Amino acid sequence: MPLTKLYVPAALLLLVLSCPLWHVGQSLPMMGKGPMTDSCVSHARTLLENITDALAQKDLFSAIDCPMQSVELNMATDTPSVCAPKGSTCTGTTKAEFDQKSCLENIGEDLLYYYTFLAAQPKGLLGLTVQLRTLMENCFPWSLSTDLASKQAPTDSPSTYDERLRLCKELKGFHVRTITINRVLGYMNSGEHTK
Template sequence: FIAWHFYLSLYLASCALLLLTLNWRTSTGLPVPAPSPGTDDQCSDLYRRLLLNISNALSSGTLSYGIPSEKVEVRGAGETVLACAPTQTQNSNCMMQRNFSFSESECLKNIVKDLAYYGDAIQSYLEHPLKSPNKEAELLNPIVEIIQSLTKNCFPQQNGENQSTKEDAKVWGNDSFTNRLEMYKMMRGFHIRAITINRAIGYIASGDHRK
């Protein structure tokens, strides 16, 4: 009976110590790392919607109608692929190592530059002759709006820093077919870039680069 009472007392004491420890942790309010700028749930949802809308624009057939080319043209004003690559990336086929550490701020800055470029390029395209103005606007305007929401709500501190992309994005002429051909190639490239951006945001949000 004495032994049983001893172990019961030890058990109760252990429980009390555990509760005390938990209460202390709660009362001291150990800080929970805040999401990095541009990577919270709202922004992550916008990135996913951006990729979905680009996919829808490409699969609709409106931009690709009568265009046999399957070429991809990745444009942009930033170096997102390089800036957002993890410090070491490897798979079964290749390994890529960088001679500098991952910079979250550089990655995000380049993402903003690319988004600004594509947003300006699409907006400029819609101001030029179009084969199907209503259909093309219906597909592309939501993409521009998502980009504007991202730059305004997720990167307000960098809003307005990419004015130079407006002139660079004016690449359209007066022939609607040629413009649509170039837009189709550009959107295929933007699709690839949007995948890269989503992966980069996921990497930053995971916090792996801080380990």
């Protein structure tokens, strides 16, 4: 009988440690419905590199001095302020907590906004659009509409000057926002936000 009493607590401990629910209780950075992975950080970094390369395309922005143009950001989200690390004083006030859920929702909305915009652009940006979709599918799956790809198709028609100018400004805004997203994903991946 005493032997049985020893085995039961050990068996329960083994069960608790091997239970999938245990993983939810650990203080691992969480991203939406799954754990934050190094691959999300890698996808975001690759996206940033692709945007940087796209901004350097001379043929895409011929007759436009893109580096001298203003930046157009998606102002419908609060990603920079919501995703500021706890203890941050960037906004003039010290941020006491990091709201991961709100931050991820804002990032997802940003990604959807830029995906919708880029999907309607010339096929020269198809690689960038594919990389953005890969990041969304793997790390922000709730941000994708299932029928979005069927509604937006890249065009082959030559762009007007105004369309290329808007593309330049939006890409510059996406570049700035992607830098923010990269920093936030790195912050969450490091686990600093849980301390």
